Amino acid sequence: MFFRVARLRHTVPLLLAFSPLVSARDESLFTSSVTYCAPATTLLIQQFDVAYFAKNSSIWFNISAASVDPNVNVSANIMLNVYGTHAVNFTIDLCSLFNGALCPLPMYNFTGSDSIPLPSSLGVTNKIPGIAYKIPDLEAYAQLSLNDVSTGELKACVQATLSNGWSAHQVAVEWATGALGLLALFSAIGYSLSTEGLAPYRLFDLFYLYQWAASTAFLDLNYSSVYRAFATNFSWAMGLFSASASSPIQLSINNMRHLTGGNMADATGGSAVALVNRKLSPYNAESSSSYAAPTSGIAGLGAESFFAFPNITSAKYVAPASLATVHDFSSAGQVQLVTASSSNVLEAGVPIYVNSVGIATANAFMTVFLVALMLAAILLAVLGVCYVGVILAGRHSQRKDDRYVEWRYRFPFFARAWLLRVCLVMFTPVTIFTLYQWTLKDSWLSILLSVILLLAVVGYLLYPIFLTVRLAIRSTPYALYTQTDHLNSHGPLYALYRTQRYFANIPLLVAILSKSIFIAFAQANGEVQVIFILLVECGVLASLLVLRPHRTRGADVLATYLAITRVVCTGLMIAFMESLNLAAIPRVAIGIVIAVIISIAVIVMFFNTLVNLGLMRLLPARLRRSSSPGSPTDASVLEKGGDASGHSGESHSPLGRPRNPTPERNVPLDPNVRQTYPSSPSQTTDHQSVYSEESGSTTLGSLLPRRWSFQPSQPSHSRSNSQSQPSPHSTNFLSTASSPRQSLPPSPLYSHSRSHSRQPTIDEHGPLPA
Template sequence: MLFSLARLRAVVLSFLLFTSFAFSKEQSLFTSSVTYCEPPETLLIQQFDIAYFAKNQSISFNVSAASVQANVNVTANLLLNVYGIHAVNITLDLCNILGGALCPLPMYNFTGSDSISLPESLGIQDKIPDIAFNIPDLEGVAQLVLTEVGTGNVKACVQATLSNGWSTHQTSVEWITGGIALATLLVSMWQSLSAEAILPFRLIDLLFLYQTIASTSFLSLNYPSTYRAFTLNFAWAMALFSTSPSSSLQPSIDRMRHLTGGNLANATSSSAVSLVNRKLSPYNFLATNTEVSLPFSPRAADTLDFTVLTRLAFTNNTTLRSGLALHSATQGGAVQTVTASSSNVLQAGIPIYVNSLHIATANAFMTVFLCSLILIACVLGVFLFGLALVFILGVFRRQEEDRKARLKSAYLSFIRAWGIRLALSLVLPITIFSFYQWTLEDSWLSVLLSVISLLILLIAVLYPTFLVLRNARRDGIEALYDNAQHLASNGPLYGQYRTPRFYFFLPLLVSSFLKAVFIAFVKGNGEAQVILMVILEGFTVISYLVLRPCQTRGGDIFSTFLAIIRLVCSGLLIAFVERLNVAPIPRVVIGLVLLVIFSVAVLITYINLVINSGIGGLWKCGRSGASELSGSSNVSMLEKGGRILPSDSNSSELMGRPNNPTPDGSDYLDPPFLHPFPVSPTETELNSVYTSNRTSTTMTVGSLLPRRWSFSPLNSPTGSSQVHEPTSSYNSNSNQGLSRASDAPPSLPHGKTRTVT
């Protein structure tokens, strides 16, 4: 019996030869998951770990299996599938090897862990290319099929996915991207005290880019493993956080679902790869599992020297590599059976994505809901702390009542603005997973919470949208930018756009809503999803090119660049449509191209964040201070081409905003918005900024016009074509601030200006 056990161990080792578990910095291959590809009848597996180390051509294994059926004569088919290529396909008649010791298959329990150095005569190193040890997210599968002689019935079928320890999904990347977003948030909150700050808008662009990368893996497509792993780095932006096996979050959601009518599969702590549909990566099986076996080939059987493996099994049964960390491939439960008709098969799209984070498909919405709830609670806590601080400062500093009221009003506007930004950042995750929860028909409580959360989100976004559109229709578009309180509260929607394009936020909101509809309700048809996404992103790019909505040319270029990136990447996703049957290697190459494109887009966005963070403004501010020390006047005015250009030191007061609302230099980020943010408490709207006197030929200037306006001197009342060029002077005895001398006042668009005292 001991002799038969050793020989059968040799057969098992020959199957496990191409699988391993090892450290990622060594050239090694290891088993990352194990499943039955047919219901087990003869061979039962409890643990299945094996490692191959290229450096010293050794294997380390930890296997626990049992043969439970007597008088069974079988043939063994060993298959190694790497990127859809059958690198090894060997069929052995066990009755013709080892003197028939394995015919019939002996009944035994096999449990062992060992380390064995393989002889060079096996030539294993020559059969495994070096790239297999270095390419991230290797797509390789080893399969062993035991078929009964005479009947052809499958007695056992086991599949093990392979890995080399390298992956594009790295925890460090998650922390870096999240840390940069958090740092941008803190600086943006400080800079948002000024209506001209660009960084708060760039923060939303950054989060939307993260969400776009993650959502590209939500479609029903056959993604290469390396690209799917890359998009997992940005799952946190969709409020999807991977949980540890010891966490109680997912088990709690499982219990809640089952108590409220849910019957779908629970979360698992084991690898989701083992449950992936066998037609998808990393399996890439286009036929059924048993159809890949080839007829018995004597030449193929001769390539393995089983006598050597048997001798090694006896002589090394006590040699165990010290310090080797072997983890069971069946952690979290017994080895599962996955066939084409199994109910536990993970289909492409959201199921594979969320289960890769150890989140069950039916738990996806509840995970997003709870994480969003925690985020909202943290934000409310910060806002309440700030409100209490404002109240305390007002009490102890004994400020005047009107000043207290202004401070409180400004802070409430600040809260409303950041509430809108928070809602905008949650639009895509909440809508996608709410709609997707409706398609599952699982737990009535989950569906109810998804409806409530979606309604609250719509109110948080649509109500300020209604206010913007109503004010634009009632008071005119200019009023949106002239009304300081309205701009401070609802500016996150339209503040970065030019006056004629204030409505441009509407197409972007509609685009996010349609993306959620395409992902959730068109699931199962990846081809239709990709086509709809390409059309949607194409319209977005055209709208940016035609309308050019941003205040500055740089803003238009940056926004158009991100839109083009989304369009190009959506087009490349066509290669992952299952019906096209693109070969695995070209798909991997296209996945790497997508990875590079999105990575470059993220880096360029980071550069844009740095530029708009105020670092450049500090340099300009220093140069401005040096020029003041050289003797420049604080009240000098330069007239050029009919346009008044104030000096740096006095411009902010004339424009009706604080001198330095952002100490980090946000006033110098980009060219200022065309509509300044008025905050002066003595600001009034007049029918005309100029009060002319024909006898004195003097007029008083209220506040400066935006830079795109120019003065057009009128003809004199006597009909003379002579135009008197105005000159500027400073009257120290007048409380009107500045005075100008001219024969006739220039025309003023809209008939409205401000007077600042």
């Protein structure tokens, strides 16, 4: 039956690409969760553990149960469901086991624990292929049904999911992705202090990839267990850190909810798989009729011949003390009742996902809220310490230069930019879980806090977007890159893009908000969710292909690749729709394919982070010189200057200072340019150069075309003594490109003469004059 699953053995190791700790493990199958599949009226179960070891073909069991009805003689039906197929289904007579100790069912606490070797005549080893011990997140469960021998009435029903110990959810993967996130964060902090580098902008791309990978498991679809487990590796990026039912934070959230009108269930102490809807993986039940076992009589296979165990009587028993033990049993049990009409059933999407990481459904938003609050507190504390450090360094500096004054002036813009980056990173989880909290209607305080958080994050994003669009409309898009105050504050929104494509980030933000709306308000219809989200992802991809907004071709290729990844993975998720009723094994294969595609995207972003960190500088100089600047494989083309064709167009530094674009033709310089001009004003035939001794300023050259714009910094000899330090009331540090005249930067080619000599000028339409 596993022959189709065996084809997946070549792709399973790819899921462990980030895990360096893969050790050998005994091949075994064991119970991972236990639930009642019928009301526990006759048999009470406190513990039910069963494990099969392939090495010696033995079974270990640990059972703790008790009966509350006297004189109950039952037969046991055992059904094994593996990937939606009934692999085993037989009935035995319990009176033939344990020397008749279970017939009738004992009215006391029965505890048995032992390891029993299975006889070779059963052929269990041949019936279970080796792939069953290797494939992660095995979708199999065993159901034990006890039926009255005389009437056939169902007395008890217990379901136990089986596991082989392997899972696509690995702690090593969480640590590896978290380490990559920290590396990108530190790289972004370092490069945000300079005028070069794309690391501050790639930080959002990396975290959005993590968050999108996690959100793909939020839809109302019948995911395979292996993909659902894989998606939980990125839960930390959504602010959902793994917790337990006894976590102090989760207990505090529970108390808060219950005190403010919340009545939803808290997180369970056991596995969330036990509460999954039986129509979904790993149960894959066709209908609610599978909750009850067949009520047919004893099968033709005799109990004596099937369970001919040589040491069956070595099981350990606890003799009855009193009937009071039975009543204490009911309160001590951890096994929960899950039927088709139970209120604690976890439906597909957000409920299963958040409970899989130990967080109750109603606690999801509050967990994200507390994480956002802690992140904001850390950011404000770090910025405050840095600002105090800048002030103290300026006061105690022995050199009274302009550096500390400039940093003190620029620091508010630096702080606003990082607050904007944090809001961009938190935009996805805040919108998803805020809107989802509104659909729960659980606690009025949670709803109030969700409104406040949503307004804070969205408002901090909308206001800079409004200022940016208004500035571009009233002036020109080029002004966005020359007004340094605006650029240093709101640059994370548009500095990554070309001048005419400053609005390219808006479609992505609209797409994130649209997907959050579909996840939250269309949670009962997975078909609507996946189809509309696929359309949204296709729209984002189309905008990238049409606009090509980035300043470099390499950046456009990277953004397009990530968009294609989202489109392909979303399209493959159509196979998870319940209405298609696709078999479990194809769904497992599709889930593994999606996980591999996402893993490759994470690896690509890992290398991109290393490139943005400056890894190319570690290469030998001869290797860096071997690639031409116009080559598409050149790292400088990929992350810093012009596109792959060598044209830079209206290229700007990421943090705002316009670059001097490379001229399309070489401009010959006259060797006599350093010649001193006549000092007599009468010998001057034009008025393009003016010098005033009273003002101490000079204008060199005529108005240059935009492609000849120089680094817009004010020369030292063109400022008066009163302007030697930057004014805190000035609107920018740099002169705008729209000014009628620009002063040339200080250069050895243009030395100022005390004899009031006229300086050479650059003609707008030609080279330097002779």
